[in-house]
Structures are given as structure tokens and as C-alpha cells.
Amino acid sequence: MGKVILYNIIRFVILIVLQAALFKNMGYYNLATPFPYILFIFLLPVGLPNLLLFLICFLTGLTLDAFYDSIGVHAAACVVLGLFRISFMRVTIEVDMQNSFITPSLSEMGIKWFLTYISIGTLVHQITVSFVEIFSFTNILYTLAGTIMSSIFTILLILLLSLLIYRKKSRVSNF
Template identity: 40%
Template sequence: MNSTITLNIIRFILLFALQILVFNNLELFNFINPLPYLLFILLFPINGNKALLILSSFILGLAVDVFDNSGGVHAAACVILAYYREDLLKFSYGISYEYHTIKITDKLSKELFTYLLIGVLLHHTILFGLEIFRFNFIWEILLRTILTSVFTLILCILIIYLIKPSKK
């Protein structure tokens, strides 16, 4: 089996297990719940099959919904993030994003930080917008989106640097 496929399967399982076993049980200030499982979508290979990305993102989001009892909001947010991922890459890296590789061995550049930030904000805005789904709670949606995005972004960067192979 191809090493990229194996790496993506392992990444899918590990991020899902971490989300369900650790981060779903972690509530900061009673409403901030970091969601680092979306790293699977953001770190999916650039030249990978887009239909496979959308399908696996749906499965990942649906699995998180099943364990979180959230009625499909994670699945919807994951599918939308996977669908617009190419546009996020073009915005962050420019037109020639195909020549860049987003690997966990890369240092944190401004392009990678922008890509992670916009991806996390997009996911969380859709997630909390669908979860609350009341216009009169717009401030709560914005507050939860911003605070959860900050903690998720910090956690995603930490995870990237923790699993980064050491250079010899």
C-alpha cells in the first residue's frame, strides 16, 4: 500500500480517537471545546482525490457527530471545509499552490498559519452557526467561534510540532 495512503489512514484514526477520547471531554470555561480533528482535512495531500477528501471528511464529521450527539453539524462543517480547501490554498499560497507541499515537517510560515487560521475559522463559523441557528444569538456564535478557533489553532500547531519528525 502507498505510504501516503497509510499515513492518511493513521492520521484519520489518531485524530478521530484523540477528538473523541480526549478533546470532547475537555471543556474550557464551560463552552470552549477544541476541535483538532479538522487537521485531517487541512493536511490532506494537495494532489489527492477531491472526491475522496470530501467523502472521508463527511465520514469523519459524521463519526464525531455520532459520539458527540450533535445531529450532523460536524459533518456539514467538515464537508464545506473540504469543498473550499482548494480556494483556501489559493488564497494562502497564491496561484501556484500546487507546487507547495503542506507537510507536518514544514516550519510554521505565514502562508501555513494563514491557511490554518482561515480553515479553522471557516469550520467553526459553520459549526456554531448551524449548532445554535438563531440570529438573536449572533454574539454567542461569534464569541464561541473566535475563542474556540484560538484554542483549536494553538492545539493544531502544537500537534503539528509534536508529530514532526526530527531532522538528522
């Protein structure tokens, strides 16, 4: 359990620093901005209590809001992402696995499940960020184009980061 907490603290620090130092200034014609820091929320243990998950999501978003000088935009988006995560885990993971503290990573869950999980979650996060930040429906097509492009950019970065830390699951059979 202590190892899981230590890994998550290290993962949090690395992803927030990367987001604030590198990815904050990266974009595509002011239309697509990557947010790979949400990988931290995606990789939190499955059996985490909901209240603790919401608190971690809120504090993660609040930390990023401090770097972006936005007033609660990322905090709201991270809390919505936490709500999505709870719903998605309840629907797609077996009951006995929901109480374990495994990390829902690429190596643990498989490519199909993980890609679906991060794709839908990233889209939910980007839609929340876009509409909370803009808070208007005047340029809806521009907003949707930016949301989709940011989602694709973020998903590709998350997949790249996941493949860099991918560990093949050992399949040792018990005789």
C-alpha cells in the same frame, strides 16, 4: 503512494480517538471547545481529487457526529472546510505543486503559509459548527465569542500537535 494512505489512516484514527476520548470533555466554561480532529483534513495530500476530498471530509464529520450525537453538524462543517481547502490551495499553491501528493504540513510549506491556512480554515469550520448547531441569531455575541475562543483553542492545539510531529526538511543541494 501506499505510505501516504497508511499515514493518513493512522492519523485519522489517532485524531478521532483523541477528539472523542479527550477533547470532547475539554472546554472552557462551556464557551470554547477544541476540535483538533480537523488537522486530519488540513494534512490530506494536495493532489487529492475533489470528489474524494469531499467524501473523506463528509465521512470524517459523520464519524465525529456519531461520537457527539449531533445530526450532521460536523459533517456539514467538514464539507465546508473541504471547500475552503480547495479554494485556498488553488489561490496559494503553484500549479505544478497542486498535482503532487505532498502533505501541506508545517515542514513542507513553512510557518507563515501553514499558520494562515489553519487559522482561516479553523475559523471557517468553527463558524459553520456554531451556526449550524445553534441555528439562531438570538445570542449572536455569545455565539461569536464562543466561535473565536474555540478557534483560538483549536489553532493552538493544532500548532502544538504540528510542532510535535515537525520534521525539518532536508535541504540537500544537487551538485
